[in-house]
Amino acid sequence: MHAIKIYVGILLALCAATTAGAQTxxxxxxxxxxxxxxxxxxxxxxxxxxxxxxxxxxxxxxxxxxxxxxxxxxxxxxxxxxxxxxxxxxxxxxxxxxxxxxxxSRSTWVFARPHPADAAGTRELNKLRFGVVRGEAAYQDLLNAGVAPASMLEDSSNASILRLLLSGMVDAMVDTEVAMAWALRSSSLDASTVVKHSNLADEGxxxxxxxxxxxxxxxxxxxxxxxxxxxxxxxxxxxxxxxxx
Known part of the structure; x- marks a missing residue:
């Protein structure tokens, strides 16, 4: 019995030491x-x-x-x-x-509210008002594509940006196909609620x-x-x- 107590004590000490030294x-x-x-x-x-x-x-x-x-x-x-x-x-x-x-992999798209020209992506990006998540990579991608900072309205999350898009406060937003499909489905919205305007970035x-x-x-x-x-x-x-x- 004494040997068992010693063995258990050693195990507890080892566990405590491992936990104390674990990287968080x-x-x-x-x-x-x-x-x-x-x-x-x-x-x-x-x-x-x-x-x-x-x-x-x-x-x-x-x-x-x-x-x-x-x-x-x-x-x-x-x-x-x-x-x-x-x-x-x-x-x-x-x-x-x-x-x-x-x-x-990363592939982002411009999604817009339905418009006759958007099916072919013929509306120029610099003519659209975008909603973007504050600090996200898409902001620089849009700048590189010729969209002016004044044409971008920032908010804290993609969900907030989607609400701005659906309310008409912005014309377009940037997201992946997977994330946009999830957002529409989880909000019980039809896939036709937004249209895929054009591919924005495939790098990285x-x-x-x-x-x-x-x-x-x-x-x-x-x-x-x-x-x-x-x-x-x-x-x-x-x-x-x-x-x-």
């Missing part, structure tokens, strides 16, 4: 279904679930917090051992973060963006975990879970 990572994300979104008290989505699985594989404690995109971006730029997702890896952001991924991919002073060992372990999960088909499985009816 705080992840910040926005409301952008089906990649990341609030479901009751939980945060779910393709990228959220993948991050949690990667953290489990890499033996990293992960805490996920939902915040407006611009706030999360600022926090992660200034706070070690934090990560921002789902983040487009763009040339102007390259030196701002440590990158883990890719998670998914979506990643997890880590603060530059984050623990390099943790970043490396998480990259290895993501690579392993992708080889096992987990990304494709998560996409199917969240996109197929």
């Amino acid at each position: 990572l705080t992840a910040y994300t926005e409301e952008w279904a089906p990649y990341n979104f609030q479901d009751g008290r939980d945060v779910k989505g393709i990228a959220t679930d993948l991050l949690r699985e990667a953290c489990k594989t890499a033996r990293v404690n992960c805490k996920v917090e939902m915040v407006p995109w611009a706030r999360g971006y600022k926090i992660v730029r200034n706070t070690p051992d934090t990560v921002l997702f789902t983040t487009a890896r763009k040339p102007e952001r390259e030196d701002h973060f440590l990158w883990v991924g890719p998670i998914l 991919a979506y990643f997890y963006a880590f603060n530059l002073k984050s623990n390099p060992d943790v970043v490396g372990r998480l990259q290895a975990a993501i690579d392993k999960l992708k080889r096992q088909g987990r990304v494709d499985a998560l996409v199917r879970r969240y996109t197929q009816p």
